[in-house]
Amino acid sequence: DHTIICGFGRVGRRVAAEFNLIGKQFVVLDTNPGSVGAAVELGALVVQGDGTDDAALESAGLARARSLIVCADSDMSNLFITLTARAARPDLFIVARASDSSAARKLRLAGADRVVEPYSAAGLQIANLVLKPQVADYLDIVSTAGGDDLRFEEIEVRRECPSCGRSIRDLRVRDTTGAMIIAIRKEDGRFDTTPSPDALLEAGDILIGVGTPDEIQRLEDLFAPGATVAG
């Protein structure tokens, strides 16, 4: 159930820092001795090897991994690694880094589920800082895993939970938990982005909730399989 971080440059290190903040398990794979040293210093599990090499990927636990992050410095290496891993593991969640949109397209063809372009992502963030500085500050706070004050969380509505089939109004979500449900992802992938208080929460829905860690905990409890629900 671990994640393989393939490439431990600036991108990979930031990924590892976020994972460490919430205690998420990962294995680093990199050829560069300096990168391997940096990972060891973090106390991370490391395999020294090349991600384009099947045996190295296997040593990093490809067969049992849940996700793979492909963030070597070169688009060509990333493409090769993505193709190799996808061939071995059709069900793996693969996120790859691309230097531009042409490389991004190829990485998707090679089997990456998501592709992130650092320069493009930075440009978007800069534009938002100028266009809507308060919103950008808000999103900054909510998008770091280690934030004490505020978190976005995703919560699945399960059939066996007593809250399943009821509405936000009916459950008095805001009053009983302090958290807010700001979106509902339906099973067909569609987002109900400003859900009506009367929208029914159905089995398979994913709720996007926002609140302090305590508030989010109460929201999670409200949708736990054995939850007790008022009314």
Place this chain on the structure above:
Amino acid sequence: DHTIICGFGRVGRRVAAEFNLIGKQFVVLDTNPGSVGAAVELGALVVQGDGTDDAALESAGLARARSLIVCADSDMSNLFITLTARAARPDLFIVARASDSSAARKLRLAGADRVVEPYSAAGLQIANLVLKPQVADYLDIVSTAGGDDLRFEEIEVRRECPSCGRSIRDLRVRDTTGAMIIAIRKEDGRFDTTPSPDALLEAGDILIGVGTPDEIQRLEDLFAPGATVAG
């Protein structure tokens, strides 16, 4: 009231694309003929020149600009440009790009209001895609300026608005506008991140609202200086 985009590489181009989506005015400043050509092709206003040169910054309208985006390829150029612009315009909003955290620190000392590190930003985004994929998708939708479906917006509460001094519950914000107020930034900079329905909306507060374009329009109308408020 324009923004100067200093450096028209991959970062600057993404900024320009976002600005174009909402018709926000900008002037591009770059020495490279290829970059100048790309900006001209976009129909942008362009000054061919070096941002480290005072006269070039002046030609791009530094005296009247509202914001400056410093995104040349080199940290040293960015530092130089930031220092120059800050000396000339203490009130300018400056966002700069840095390749790492050491350069970021120097850019802040030089006067940048915000600094974005592309590799670090990409690493954070990748971590979020693996840790909370549904939340990441949601944030992806809300953070592009051109999104039709959903927007985050910041709205100031002005003293002369009839809604000023009332509460979210009292104004029946969700029922009358369809939008949600998910945070309130108080005048001291503090965020009330999951505002209670009974929190009073005071003069100088910035509301962070989320909704469809129509819903956000109704929310803005509710806080317009001459708004008519029920009750």
